[in-house]
Amino acid sequence: MSIIPDLEWRYATKKMNREEVANEKIQAILEAIRLAPTSSGLQPFEVFVVSNPKVKAQLQKAAYNQSQLTECSHVLVFAVWNGYDLDRINHYFDLYEEVRQHPKGFSDGYKNSVIKLLSSLSVEQQIEHAARQAYIALGMALCEAAVQKVDSIPMEGFVAKEVDEILGLDTQRLKTVLLLPLGYKDADNDWQYGQKKVRKSTEHIFTFIE
Numbered sequence: 290m291s292i293i294p295d296l297e298w299r300y301a302t303k304k305m306n307r308e309e310v311a312n313e314k315i316q317a318i319l320e321a322i323r324l325a326p327t328s329s330g331l332q333p334f335e336v337f338v339v340s341n342p343k344v345k346a347q348l349q350k351a352a353y354n355q356s357q358l359t360e361c362s363h364v365l366v367f368a369v370w371n372g373y374d375l376d377r378i379n380h381y382f383d384l385y386e387e388v389r390q391h392p393k394g395f396s397d398g399y400k401n402s403v404i405k406l407l408s409s410l411s412v413e414q415q416i417e418h419a420a421r422q423a424y425i426a427l428g429m430a431l432c433e434a435a436v437q438k439v440d441s442i443p444m445e446g447f448v449a450k451e452v453d454e455i456l457g458l459d460t461q462r463l464k465t466v467l468l469l470p471l472g473y474k475d476a477d478n479d480w481q482y483g484q485k486k487v488r489k490s491t492e493h494i495f496t497f498i499e
Contacts, residue, residue, distance in 0.1 A: 292432055292435065292436060295435035295436050295438075296432070296435055298435060299431065299441070300482070300484070301442045301443070302440040302442050302474050302482075303479045303480060303481045303482075304356065304357070304474065304479040304480075305472040306472070306474065307360050307361075307472070308362065308472065309362045310363060310439055314439055315338070315362075315471070317433055317436075317437055318365075319336070319338065321429040321430055322336055322365075322426045322427075322430050325425050325428075325429040327422040327425060327426070328418070328421075328422055329381075330385070331403075332381070333369055333370040333373065333419035333422055333423075334368060334422060335368050335461075335463060336365050336366065336367055336368070336426075337366040337456055338363055338364075338365055339363065340363050344455065344456075345358055345359050345364055346358075347455045348366075348447075348452060348455060351447050351448050351451035351452050352446060352448075352468060353446055355444065357470040357472070358470055360470075360475070361470035361471055362473070363470075363471045364471070365468070365469040365471065366452065366456060366465055366467075366468055366469075367426070367465070367466055367467035367469070368456070368458050368461075368465050368466065369419035369420050369422075369423050369466050370415075370419050370464075371412075371462045373415050373418075375404065378403060378404055378407070382396045382400045424466075427467055427469065430469060431443065434471060439471050440471070440472055440473055441469055441471050441472075443468075444467070444469070444470070447465070447468055449464065449465045449466070
């Protein structure tokens with residue numbers, strides 16, 4: 290079974306119809322995010338699932354009044370760690386040892402290598418690294434949303450500082466990097482609905498080295 294037909298179906302939805310997405314579909318999309326691969330398995334981000342109309346209206350103002358933020362059913366806000374500190378890294382490796390039933394300290398060698406690598410980065414580089422992991426999870430969310438036939442549009446057009454303030458992320462040591470409205474298209478008013486998908490040809494994307 291292939292997800293290619295679902296990816297052909299999806300597009301960046303420009304107008305939504307305010308219909309609520311069923312909880313089981315939202316949960317499936319969130320599970321795809323949770324299961325996404327990340328560097329060393331650290332999952333250095335959190336996702337805020339916003340369905341409150343007042344908060345969505347605030348997010349819309351912080352995102353240059355893009356209408357999807359209030360027309361959608363839910364907005365997923367991807368917020369990354371504001372740095373790789375020891376507590377966060379230790380928490381992951383403690384969980385790793387617990388889930389796989391390894392003795393305490395089993396993963397210390399690898400953990401120390403990860404700490405050494407990440408601590409060699411500037412804070413800005415650490416945040417950028419964390420953001421790349423969030424983008425992997427975003428890709429999984431977009432795919433699962435397409436499988437669930439839920440419309441979506443990934444957004445980078447917003448004032449991150451304002452979103453951080455709306456959600457109180459500074460106190461949680463997090464920084465917003467992505468918004469993902471989820472809902473259903475307003476086909477009659479979405480200029481992009483039904484348009485042919487524009488993508489580069491296979492020859493322009495892939496180079497085969499055999």
